[in-house]
Amino acid sequence: MQEPVREAVVRFDTRAEFESQFRACLAAARTRLDLFDPDFAVFPLGSSEVDASLREFFRRGGVLRLAMHSPAHIEGHYPRFLRLLRDYGHLLGCRSTPKGLRNLTDSFCIADDLHLVRRFHSAHMRGEASFALAQAVELPRHRFDAIWTESFSVLQSTTTGL
Structure with missing residues (x-):
């Protein structure tokens, strides 16, 4: 059985610290993950560890x-x-x-409307992670929902592969 996540706010300013907080947020996620970033270049989405974590997340x-x-x-x-x-x-x-939203430069990951990892600007590593703090997620949740509504589908799986 997994230990419950305790309320915490952690500040970071390096790529390694950001990746560590992102992995912690991913591990804490149970039902939903919402991520926004201009291009996801600094998210470790291509790593084997994140792949395994996401596969387990999807299996649940x-x-x-x-x-x-x-x-x-x-x-x-x-x-x-x-x-x-x-x-x-x-x-x-x-x-x-x-195009009208391309000026957005922050970056964040929301897990289950309870956990948040965010970089204040996508060109920098400085940011913070909040765990088990629903109030910290409110503004990013509204931002993500608005971004999602205005955006269009990409990277869709098809019968020819991708």
């Missing part, structure tokens, strides 16, 4: 939604993630923002 029925400005980095650098899309496309949605 979890749903993942990614919103981004461009899917080019994922298409060119994350073949494991593209296989996840093929295998779990019914639980994984990817959307791209319209």
Whole structure:
């Protein structure tokens, strides 16, 4: 049995610390993950550890939604993630923002409306992670929902592969 996540806010300012907090958020997720980043270049979506964690998350029925400005980095650098899309496309949605939202520069991951990892600006590693703090998730949740509504589908799995 997994230990309950205790309330915590952790600040970070390096890529290694960001990746560690993202993995902790992924491990804490049970039913839903919503991520926004301009291109997901710093998210370790192509690593074997994240692949294994996401596969377990999907096997439990979890749903993942990614919103981004461009899917080019994922298409060119994350073949494991593209296989996840093929295998779990019914639980994984990817959307791209319209031109009017391309000025958004923050980056965040929300798990179960309870846990949050966010970088204040996507060009920098400085940010914070909040665990078991629903109030910290409120504003990013509203932002993500608005971004998701305005965005259009990309990276869809098809019968020809991808």
